[in-house]
Amino acid sequence: MIDIAPVATDPSTASAQSADAAVMLDHVTCRFITADGKATVALQDFSLSIGVGEFCAVVGPTGCGKSTTLSLITGLVKPTTGTVQVMGQPVNGIHPGIGFVFQSDAVFPWRTVIDNVAAGPMFRGQGKKAAHELAQDWLRRVGLIGFEKHYPHQLSGGMRKRVALAQTFINHPEILLMDEPFSALDMQTRTLMQDELLQLWSMSGGSVLFVTHDLEEAVALADKVIVLTARPATVKRVYEIDLPRPRIMSEVRYQQSFITYAHRIWDDLRQEVRIN
DSSP states (O other): OOOOOOBOOOHHHHHHTGGGEEEEEEEEEEEEEOTTSOEEEEEEEEEEEEETTOEEEEEOSTTSSHHHHHHHHHTSSOOSEEEEEETTEEOOSOOTTEEEEOSSOOOOTTSOHHHHHHHHHHHTTOOHHHHHHHHHHHHHHTTOTTOTTOOGGGSOHHHHHHHHHHHHHTTOOSEEEEESTTTTSOHHHHHHHHHHHHHHHHHHOOEEEEEOSOHHHHHHHOSEEEEEOSSSBOEEEEEEOOOOSSOOHHHHTTSHHHHHHHHHHHHHHHHHHHHO
């Protein structure tokens, strides 16, 4: 059995690595004022660093602030204290190099599949013909040739998620933020989509921050799994996942090293879930 030692997060180390990080949150605290006028602390003294080209998964109890972390990186939420940087620059709005895949399908229901995928390049100034040629190539990559003229309501959940991935990767994001993108899919479709994501990511060279409630999904996909505490969230532990790539989801879960990682991370996470 492989002995896996958890790597504790050191905020000072995260700060020192900021020049080499795609995303860096340094000692961030984030407070919200509720409708009844009370202050709620979502994140507290939160430090996180994601390297260029790194696949990072975040797990934590329900409601601990995982999605708030994504909102801070996009600039939709401002930190109360601390700093947030993307590609070495302070966040002042949505960085053009960021792509986002949501839990729900963020496709235009009135547009065909190919028009949905071509929308990003056209928004960035590319002509319709060139954008459609590029979209056709991405539909081929995600296995949707023959469905170009279909509308989203005519597709299965897995096919709509393939549209969403093509819609995102066509813009060549430097940083991909994913908020439980496969949680609504059945197990078989989910496994196929996880393999699809890994293949697309390996070709892109971008950085990924993947929020999930599924611990096995996190271990199987990521280079690094970050465990958050119960709210107010801070980073409890960081696990470097030393599993060989390329990974095939249907196989990696049966490796003894995978099982060891999952057990150790769950021991950490279970303590926080009980608090919550």
